[in-house]
Amino acid sequence: MFPLRQIFLVLGLSASGRAAAEFLLEKKATVYLYDDNVTERVEQVAKGLVERGAKAVKKEELSSIAELCNVLVLSPGVPIDHAIAVDFKRKGKAVIGETELAARQLRCPILAITGTNGKTTTVSMLTNALQKGGYKAVACGNIGTPMIDCRGLEEDAIAVAEISSFQLETLRSMRPHIAVVLNITEDHLNRHYNMENYIFLKSQLLKNCAESEYAVLNYDDATVRNFAEKTKANVLFFSVRQRVKGAFYEDGFLWFGKEKIMSVDSLAIGGVHNVQNALAVIVAAKLMGIKSVDIAAALSEFKGIKHRVEFVEEVDGVTYIDDSKGTNVDATLKAIETMKADTVLLLGGKNKGYDYKRLFASFEKSKVKHVVLYGENRYALLASAMQNDYSSVTVCKDFAFAVRVAALRAKKGQAVLLSPASASFDEFASYEERGDKFVEIVRGLKAEKQRMESAECVEECEEHALERGGLGEFNEEEDEAE
Numbered sequence: 001m002f003p004l005r006q007i008f009l010v011l012g013l014s015a016s017g018r019a020a021a022e023f024l025l026e027k028k029a030t031v032y033l034y035d036d037n038v039t040e041r042v043e044q045v046a047k048g049l050v051e052r053g054a055k056a057v058k059k060e061e062l063s064s065i066a067e068l069c070n071v072l073v074l075s076p077g078v079p080i081d082h083a084i085a086v087d088f089k090r091k092g093k094a095v096i097g098e099t100e101l102a103a104r105q106l107r108c109p110i111l112a113i114t115g116t117n118g119k120t121t122t123v124s125m126l127t128n129a130l131q132k133g134g135y136k137a138v139a140c141g142n143i144g145t146p147m148i149d150c151r152g153l154e155e156d157a158i159a160v161a162e163i164s165s166f167q168l169e170t171l172r173s174m175r176p177h178i179a180v181v182l183n184i185t186e187d188h189l190n191r192h193y194n195m196e197n198y199i200f201l202k203s204q205l206l207k208n209c210a211e212s213e214y215a216v217l218n219y220d221d222a223t224v225r226n227f228a229e230k231t232k233a234n235v236l237f238f239s240v241r242q243r244v245k246g247a248f249y250e251d252g253f254l255w256f257g258k259e260k261i262m263s264v265d266s267l268a269i270g271g272v273h274n275v276q277n278a279l280a281v282i283v284a285a286k287l288m289g290i291k292s293v294d295i296a297a298a299l300s301e302f303k304g305i306k307h308r309v310e311f312v313e314e315v316d317g318v319t320y321i322d323d324s325k326g327t328n329v330d331a332t333l334k335a336i337e338t339m340k341a342d343t344v345l346l347l348g349g350k351n352k353g354y355d356y357k358r359l360f361a362s363f364e365k366s367k368v369k370h371v372v373l374y375g376e377n378r379y380a381l382l383a384s385a386m387q388n389d390y391s392s393v394t395v396c397k398d399f400a401f402a403v404r405v406a407a408l409r410a411k412k413g414q415a416v417l418l419s420p421a422s423a424s425f426d427e428f429a430s431y432e433e434r435g436d437k438f439v440e441i442v443r444g445l446k447a448e449k450q451r452m453e454s455a456e457c458v459e460e461c462e463e464h465a466l467e468r469g470g471l472g473e474f475n476e477e478e479d480e481a482e
Contacts (some may be wrong), residue, residue, distance in 0.1 A: 008073055009032045009057075009069040010121075012074065014077050028472045052357045066087065070093055071097045075098070099161075102148040108155055111288075112174065112201055113151055113163065114163045115181055116182070117182070119142065119143075123141075126276065133285070133288070143162040149261060168202065168301055171204065173206075173208070177214070178216060179215050179216070180215075181206070181215070181218065182218055183218050184221060184223045203230060215235045216280055217236075218280070219238065236283050236287070238282070240279070246279075247261075252265070254278060261296055262300065263294075269303065271334060281298075282398070307322055307324040315445050319414075320438075325435070326420060332345075332347070333359065336419065339367040341413060343366075346372050348375030348377060349423050349425070356421065357384050360384050365414075377426075404445075418435070
């Protein structure tokens with residue numbers, strides 16, 4: 001641990017930055033706070049931390065305060081090439097993240113999971129399996145609970161950590177007991193510049209693993225498979241294509257070595273990618289001594305995570321699916337594969353540096369029948385559509401209007417899928433906020449439909465009553481006779 005007489009600058013007040021600041025204040029360290037984005041939420045977080053002894057920094061003070069500080073704690077959302085981070089490194093000062101603080105504090109074993117897609121699902125599945133097996137297991141890291149908040153866990157507990165490439169930029173000390181790498185496809189190239197850098201960052205999860213630790217790798221991903229040559233850890237694989245040392249799919253069942261764990265049909269969530277996630281869980285859980293019956297129960301009970309190919313509503317015969325967590329091309333391709341009905345697809349948001357041609361090329365053999373483009377990168381997406389001679393496209397500026405356009409395009413029996421293949425930061429603070437907005441709009445459409453049906457019902461009743469002599473009127477003679 002850094003000597004707490006050091007002076008810390010926490011840059012970025014996300015959940016991770018807040019948790020790091022709280023920990024440092026708890027240890028009586030001197031802590032300065034700064035965030036480039038001044039929002040109501042950031043101001044509230046800063047206010048709470050200042051009340052506990054931190055010092056908020058104004059923009060005009062940042063350079064001079066940075067000179068006073070010895071350690072920069074960088075939130076994952078702040079890039080490593082931020083001017084302040086570059087200045088700290090140039091001067092030989094430490095640049096760390098909240099996850100690095102946690103790695104130096106946690107006493108319990110860490111099971112760390114990274115990959116481009118499937119991290120949150122796999123962390124959730126594995127945590128459930130470990131809990132069924134009797135462990136006190138806590139999901140943390142990029143899944144939502146900062147790792148440093150798990151510092152109170154006892155040695156017999158387990159921290160199941162989702163680790164992103166952003167966190168790996170400032171992570172040096174973590175030595176996971178089991179390190180899982182799910183897959184590597186193009187993502188975050190606007191931040192990492194090229195695939196070589198991105199792949200290198202993912203490999204860093206394994207760098208501290210010794211012979212007493214384990215690496216669980218996707219055999220079907222050539223890049224991930226090659227990580228086996230770069231680690232001292234014991235390597236086990238998972239595969240949906242062939243038998244491997246570890247877990248694999250064969251003849252409709254998931255196996256671990258010679259042991260049949262469960263039928264693939266028992267999984268509550270579909271898609272090849274979720275079979276791969278389940279196989280990774282099987283390997284990690286078996287390494288932790290979990291019984292097969294408990295693993296099978298945990299996997300069969302898992303219904304998925306919020307904003308990941310999640311059913312929202314059916315409105316006027318159209319099914320609405322929320323996959324706001326699909327923030328890259330590979331994730332969107334996987335979501336499309338799960339669609340059984342003809343689909344209107346919502347694409348767009350903040351550009352992450354992708355080439356979208358592969359995405360549009362896939363539509364010919366998919367259920368996608370129309371695409372509604374929106375957001376900051378709508379014209380980049382449109383250019384890719386044109387390059388693939390894909391013309392079934394509507395372009396909108398903002399998200400809410402795009403959802404309504406998609407609803408108008410979809411016919412009864414079809415689906416509307418939000419799987420943006422883009423970050424959310426052009427209009428929203430997170431993919432969760434984007435997904436919540438989608439759900440709100442869709443449920444608004446349902447309410448509108450119900451009101452219209454109710455109005456039509458009243459109109460029909462009025463017409464029926466008029467045919468029989470009028471609604472809200474009475475015949476005075478008949479009334480007197482009665």
